[in-house]
Amino acid sequence: MDALRAIPRNLPVRVVSADSALPEGIVAVSDEMHEIVNVIRAIAPTEITVLLLGESGTGKEVLARLIHDLSQRKQGPFVTVNCGAIPEGLIESELFGHEKGSFTGAHAQRKGFFEAAHRGTIFLDEIGEMPLNLQVKLLRVLETRSFTRVGSTTQISTDARVIAATNRDLELEVRAGRFRADLYYRLRAVMLRIPPLRNRREDIPFLIEAMLKEFVERHKLAEMPRIESDAIHALIDNEWRGNIRELRNVVEQLVVLSAVGQQGSKQPLIRQSDVERVLGDGASAWQEPLRPLPLAPVGQLGQEQSERELIYRALIELRNDLHELKEMIRANGTTTMVEPRALLHSAPGNSNHTQSSERRGFATLEEREHVALKEALEQSHGNRREAASALGISERTLYRKLKEQGLGEMMGDEL
Numbered sequence: 001m002d003a004l005r006a007i008p009r010n011l012p013v014r015v016v017s018a019d020s021a022l023p024e025g026i027v028a029v030s031d032e033m034h035e036i037v038n039v040i041r042a043i044a045p046t047e048i049t050v051l052l053l054g055e056s057g058t059g060k061e062v063l064a065r066l067i068h069d070l071s072q073r074k075q076g077p078f079v080t081v082n083c084g085a086i087p088e089g090l091i092e093s094e095l096f097g098h099e100k101g102s103f104t105g106a107h108a109q110r111k112g113f114f115e116a117a118h119r120g121t122i123f124l125d126e127i128g129e130m131p132l133n134l135q136v137k138l139l140r141v142l143e144t145r146s147f148t149r150v151g152s153t154t155q156i157s158t159d160a161r162v163i164a165a166t167n168r169d170l171e172l173e174v175r176a177g178r179f180r181a182d183l184y185y186r187l188r189a190v191m192l193r194i195p196p197l198r199n200r201r202e203d204i205p206f207l208i209e210a211m212l213k214e215f216v217e218r219h220k221l222a223e224m225p226r227i228e229s230d231a232i233h234a235l236i237d238n239e240w241r242g243n244i245r246e247l248r249n250v251v252e253q254l255v256v257l258s259a260v261g262q263q264g265s266k267q268p269l270i271r272q273s274d275v276e277r278v279l280g281d282g283a284s285a286w287q288e289p290l291r292p293l294p295l296a297p298v299g300q301l302g303q304e305q306s307e308r309e310l311i312y313r314a315l316i317e318l319r320n321d322l323h324e325l326k327e328m329i330r331a332n333g334t335t336t337m338v339e340p341r342a343l344l345h346s347a348p349g350n351s352n353h354t355q356s357s358e359r360r361g362f363a364t365l366e367e368r369e370h371v372a373l374k375e376a377l378e379q380s381h382g383n384r385r386e387a388a389s390a391l392g393i394s395e396r397t398l399y400r401k402l403k404e405q406g407l408g409e410m411m412g413d414e415l
């Protein structure tokens, strides 16, 4: 429990009492989360419909599952439907099923999610994305507890408890006419607002602790890393726009980094500088995390380990470079239309590449970079340190980029 011992000066740390034990890995220490869990305990055994509101990554799905697990239906299925991910034309048949031949491509009869959730719970995630015509149908299902498959007139009764979630402001959606008021009122029999992580920072150290444990196991590391107390503070203070999902990705990277950077037989350590690096490295990658390489169990060191280390470091460098490039473009006031591919094929003098970019009518990243470098050097009269700081990159990176761009001769203290 190093993480806990390392904690903080004046952060209110409360030990969750045994009788409120939650399934392993679910953290609810803050008052806000305590209250939510209390409501969940009270309503879980009932049949009432629940609407979960909250930003992406706040734990709506985790809590929906918790409601199911604490209900009489826990032996039954828990079916998640991501309403935003299903093409509009298919939602009805996915939800309610279809008969053979009811539309092109319906080669066989198929049961829908409502039937699959029989005697269990159906979790309608991103309900705010549901098209209006289906909202009508869903409302009818909630009211009559029955539905028909696409291409059939036979009523099938449903015994599925409904939990819905969205990160949209549904009231606003209702006012804008994008969400039916009657469905909204039907769904919000119980409405829970899950606060963003930045409004319940007391949870953060406990989440870190649980995640450290999880990732040490997942990556088969021999030892739990220690974590500097300043590192924990840096994590507590972060904004976490991606909430717990983002925190998980950051902690996973830190765990892997600490194992990679481990010195000899010393216990791995997560330092404040590691946290700053991972956060500064565009932690917004939480939407698309960099999957760390699986690590060999410690003890099996040697060549394999050092190769992994090299690869991982190269990946991190690449990310840093991307970040610097983005900053550079931003700093120069140019916007939009950066082709990621330009990064991969940045061999100078690749004429195809230049032609096609001209045809498209915008400069490639490489071309922009060239211009940005030149301008910065001209403005700083060839002073490398000044130019680098104007571009927001290190001198070393500037040096490398100048060479790559064939601008090496612009370096030096005079032009």
Ligand SMILES: Nc1ncnc2c1ncn2[C@@H]1O[C@H](COP(=O)(O)OP(=O)(O)O)[C@@H](O)[C@H]1O
Binding pocket: 025, 026, 027, 028, 054, 055, 056, 057, 058, 059, 060, 061, 062, 063, 207, 244, 245, 248
């Ligand atoms: N209370 C919690 N304790 C521990 N981990 C959580 C908690 N809530 C969410 N998580 C983790 O955070 C991530 C995002 O949670 P999820 O339920 O998918 O969020 P949402 O549905 O709101 O986008 C998941 O990996 C989940 O395991």
Ligand SMILES: [Mg+2]
Binding pocket: 057, 060, 061, 125
């Ligand atoms: Mg979700």
